[in-house]
Amino acid sequence: MTDQDEPNSSLLGQARKLQAILESAVDAIITIDGQGTITTVNPAAARLFGYDQAEFLGRNVHFLMPEPYHSEHDGYIHNYRSTGRRKIIGIGREVTGRRRDGSLFPMHLAVSEFETDGRTHFTGIIHDLSDRKATELALRQAQKMEAMGQLTGGIAHDFNNLLTVIIGNLEMLEGKLTTPLQRELTNEALEAADLGARLTARLLAFARRSHLEPETVNLNSFVVGLTDMLHRTLGATIYLSNALTPHLWSARVDASQVESAIVNLAVNARDAMPDGGRLLIETGNAAVDADMSSRLDGLSPGDYVRLSVSDTGAGMSQAVRERAFEPFFTTKEQGRGTGLGLSMIYGFAKQSGGLVTIDSTVGKGTTVTIYLPRHRVEPLQATAIGDADAPASGTGQVILAVEDDDRLRKLTVSRLTQLGYVVLAAASGAEALELLASNPGIDLLFTDVVMPGGMSGYQLRQQARALYPHMPVLLTSGYAEELAGNRTAEEDIRILRKPYRMADLAAAIEDAIKA
Template sequence: MPSDSDTGGQAAKLRAILESALDAIITIDSQGIITTANPAAEALFGYAAEEFIGRNIRFLMPDPYRTEHDRYIANYLNTGQRRIIGIGREVSGLKRDGTVFPMHLAVSEFEIAGVRYFTGIIHDLTQSKATERALREAQKMEALGQLTGGIAHDFNNLLTVILGNIEMLESRLSDREQRDLAKEALEAAEAGARLTSRLLAFARRSHLEPEPVNLNQFVLSLTDILHRTLGETIQLSTVLDPSLWPVKVDPSQVESAIVNLAVNARDAMPKGGRLVLETSNARLDADAIAGLQDLPAGDYVRLSVTDTGHGMPQEVRERAFEPFFTTKETGRGTGLGLSMVYGLAKQSGGHATIYSEIDNGTSVNLYLPRSDGGMGTAAGALDDQGAFMGAGERILVVEDDERVRRLTVERLRRLNYRVLDAADAKAALHIIANEPAIDLVFSDLVMPGKMDGRDLARAIATRYPQIRVLLTSGYSEDVVRAAELRATRILRKPYRQTELAEAIAKALI
């Protein structure tokens, strides 16, 4: 028979285990009355220890578990049929503040002096369930990105044909009214291209193509669409530094960032308010960057989007840039808007910050590194539309879409290039083997067959290093991000004649 000292030691050991356990541990008798609860149970459910003792365990359960619990115990005592005991299952718990949360419950039983007791070990599944949801969202976005990329490729091929043919038709028109109609059609096609670009940006599948830009131009170009998007209850104003430094960023991503921030600000002002878009130069020294993570001292351009909305509490502000974090109701937000803005800033070598106070609005600031503005220029004459003209160089066009191929050949001939064409990579390599005097291969990235544009570029670099390669694509970032393409220029579809001419001229340098 154990001595009192042994019994006391065992009790002390048990108390130590209960107090140090990370999971909640609650013991009840056969009537469902709580006899013990450890500190982890107090922290999880929000009750003090004395508030557990003597109460039926039902008060920690939402329906339907609350109404069925006593029946579970009675059924087990009468029949021995187990529902949870010795098995464990996922159920829901109810906290003091009314929060219902997912948990895993494992129950064991024991007897003391002929009295039966049940011990439940409760593991909070809130974080793991949130991780699972985030993973599902990521998988959904991945699938959406792949679908969007495929659609964008086909859609951009169509837009390339539309833009190219209208441009060539416009150059032949002398009637002013007809030229106006052609111009309107061109603008509509370009709007379609911008739409495709934004869809890719939303799915986080767009390929970044940074170039020196002036942010003032983007703010001004978006004011019309923002006025329509924000509605009449939002007063939009701009404060733009006339001597703003250039920055090197992807133009389409900047547009998406500004629109995202403006829409978020609108949602924070359901009864209306004021939204201010501001640009300024910022020379940040060591003291100024103390609170900005991983940001080196130097010259930056600051883009600020400030609203007079309801503001963010600290716990929301600290997580606002996290992917999939959103305070909007289900179906109204993906939680990707601000994370995309933050990703753009970081990928561009800058940073993003949020300053917000409850009932005093929010200001999101993007810090983008100052650019020297140098883009490099291609040599050569210009045609009457400002496009760089060739000097008779030989170009091989590789494109599986017959309409795009035919249009591209005609465009390049008008730019004074000698042009050959092929429908796929295999045919292109055959032509190169028999026509060694080719200066440039201009190939679509996505093509049917065993070799795509990436494989063709790699083969040319290996066998014919003197031949330059320019790829074109309307497809998504997952294809063009391949490491072997980093030294290869890519022209995004759809493109105007001047963009084609400049890209060809630069590739030939």
């Protein structure tokens, strides 16, 4: 080998090493000359932008940029070369790229400058930010929904206390009325209060603070059972069909919430198809692995039952999809929707350990999918339950009623006294423990769940049971926190949800005392 061959060999080795780096790099690397013409490109760039490598060469790099950067790019280079002012060279910043199919994506672009053969060249290293941006968006959305859930849950709690007082006093007044007009006005007020109670129930569902009553169910049964009713509701212009998996796994969920979710989604789909269309209700089994979990907002890996409702309606824009689960957000005209249907479904699914997703394209339709955790115990056959007998009144049993709200405590004492019970009242958990210690003959502890002073109804229940292990306890709440997080090994927790009617109170008290 001659002396001249050794430098050539060294240069060849360096070129091969550089080529290997370019070929194996994860990020896109593009080199341009001083006029913006692409001279080299690596495979990662071809994959990122969707072109073959040969399609880059000899073209101005601005074809990879959306407007206004497409038209202004050459001016950026000219301004830099004439003034020396750096906007991105040697600095790096977040910009937007355009793929072959026209789609845009966020990317970080770092540009360096070098000279060869007396000519200036620029190398751009491009890192795709799509995944990071999607994660950031999902996190912001989750934080927003959590904050809204806390707000709506707190409002619903206070509102339910007010409704309990309103309903209770109207019911007590009802028996003292003497004219038909008085009774009519009272009934209208009670009906309005019941509407308010249904509104707060939906808010609590969104806030994931509903008191769910889960049972083992097969979702196919619900779809089949609702089909006739949905045909009548949707009308003749909507073609309804089902695609039900024959060997569908069971789920343990609140049956009333499942029915409400199916009906809400079907009605939403109908409203999105004013001129008619197709509605498909589909069930399936879904085994969520780690990769699928990352695409489903971090849904825990495992087995899930999937319920999807798809329509061929107007579809949603990205801006609408991002707000679709917010309470009171609706695109329907005034008077045609409360904006609580999807928010209620969202809260129910999350509280049940699952998830709701929306896949929608403007002009092509929408698919809403609910994932609910699989339950491995087969469902029991449902049995018909007749109307329960009217609950009997008390016969002098002693009840300790614990409620921090003065008006509600006064009402509760009046109601229980009217039902035939002897009532002791306490405004806090500490006061209740003092009464329990000095009155061993108490037959039932009836306590609110959320109370000030550092002791909740659950904690009061535990301390009362330590004093009197067999004492019946009935809890009540307008907030109805998730019982699962407050249960220990015991399964006999009883709770009466606010607002409640006199008959509900009587039945709950009697059941608790007899248990």
